[in-house]
Amino acid sequence: MNTSTIESIKKELIVEASQATAFKVFTEKMDLWWPRTHHIGTCPMTEQVLEPHLNGRWYSKHEDGSEADAGYVLNWQPNDLLILVWQINGDFKYDPELITEVIVHFIADGPKKTKVRLEHKDLQKLGGGKVIESMDTGWGLILELYKQQCI
């Protein structure tokens, strides 16, 4: 196999909120901010849920009552550190075998100021040979066009 790795995604931002608020909003209140357009359910999403404890489920709820898993909580250290396991593969499918980590540090930078550092790593695992079809643009689109023509 190709052993080359793909560079992690790294983000850093300053939030004008206490460390406790930042941690709470990121975890328990994930539904407040999770982009509504990003889910893998089969119908519109109604809620993004992160169960706020170690091994807690991470999933979305949908209009038809269904739920779609995204991963789980690997490390839970309020209000400093959260590690989530992201198990959505390149085909936008939940894959229990896939482990990519999203590591989020919350660093107090004042009473009402928190530095949030996010790293999404192990991205080379997203491939699995399926990734190309999944893309909204690029090769995925090309293959979709062909599929439609071939049916």
Place this chain on the structure above:
Amino acid sequence: MISSSERAFNALGDPTRRAIFEKLRVSPLAVVHIAEGLSVSRPAVSQHLKVLREAKLISIHQQGTKNIYQINREGILAMRDYLDKFWDTALEAFKSAAEQTEKQNNTP
């Protein structure tokens, strides 16, 4: 000058090449295994592989004396780009939500 996506589009216009591409999406393979189950000659398979390579849809790496063909890494990079943008959007929304929550906490 034709763009790389056009080139990829043209490369996948052939059913045999699509079949090869689909096979490689499952796992990297040597040419002998790629040819298995296809009703074309080995030289024809090699020719198809050349076209797919030129379209940057697949790449080669050497394993001992064998050439192993695999899906181009650019596909994974495209997913990385997607996630990169996704986190930008998500974190921006998170920032607003956290700051708003902080304000509400301080309002008696």
